[in-house]
Amino acid sequence: MNTETKRHIAACAVGFSLPRYEDLPHMGLYLDQTVQYVNSFFRSFPGMELTASMVSNYVKKGLLSHPVKKKYTRDQIAYLIYIAVAKNVLSMENIQLMFRIQKQTYPASTAYNYFCEELENFLFYVFGLKEEAAAVGNDSGDEKFLLRSTIIPAAHKIYLDCCFAALRQEEAFWPDILSDLA
Numbered sequence: 001m002n003t004e005t006k007r008h009i010a011a012c013a014v015g016f017s018l019p020r021y022e023d024l025p026h027m028g029l030y031l032d033q034t035v036q037y038v039n040s041f042f043r044s045f046p047g048m049e050l051t052a053s054m055v056s057n058y059v060k061k062g063l064l065s066h067p068v069k070k071k072y073t074r075d076q077i078a079y080l081i082y083i084a085v086a087k088n089v090l091s092m093e094n095i096q097l098m099f100r101i102q103k104q105t106y107p108a109s110t111a112y113n114y115f116c117e118e119l120e121n122f123l124f125y126v127f128g129l130k131e132e133a134a135a136v137g138n139d140s141g142d143e144k145f146l147l148r149s150t151i152i153p154a155a156h157k158i159y160l161d162c163c164f165a166a167l168r169q170e171e172a173f174w175p176d177i178l179s180d181l182a
Contacts, residue, residue, distance in 0.1 A: 010128055012045060012162040013127035016044070016123055018081060028068060030070055030071055034072040038080050063083070082095075083095060085158075088154055088157045089150060118147065122151050126156055
């Protein structure tokens with residue numbers, strides 16, 4: 001990979017941040033608004049998106065509770081942001097188990113904020129924007145280890161998807177340049 005491609009890949013993660021629990025919408029969002037809101041945070045990462053039908057299926061399978069008056073709550077939006085990341089490395093059954101563990105251990109706000117910090121931490125590390133991954137949080141319980149064990153491969157998957165997208169783009173670009181030089 002050339003230096004320009006590496007810079008292009010790293011740029012995917014520059015400035016990435018998720019809203020903290022307190023910053024998620026206070027009022028409910030309709031399905032299309034919810035999907036747009038969640039997807040807005042992952043626009044620079046290829047393949048990281050939810051669709052309305054995916055969200056509806058998560059509700060049907062019991063992964064998410066039914067929306068109230070067709071609106072999705074702050075907790076449901078937090079869960080959907082987690083699902084957008086975790087669905088690439090965990091089965092739906094394991095995501096559901098992670099939610100049960102979280103509900104027994106931490107309030108949604110604490111768990112979600114920790115998830116955001118860890119995801120940002122590892123994305124910046126994996127994309128080469130930080131020298132090393134930081135230690136996030138004070139306790140080292142099994143629940144945090146499970147979450148971190150989900151985030152690490154997810155961050156690598158996101159990185160690989162960005163790499164392959166950049167390489168495809170570079171590959172498509174070269175024939176145009178070569179024909180211009182001929």
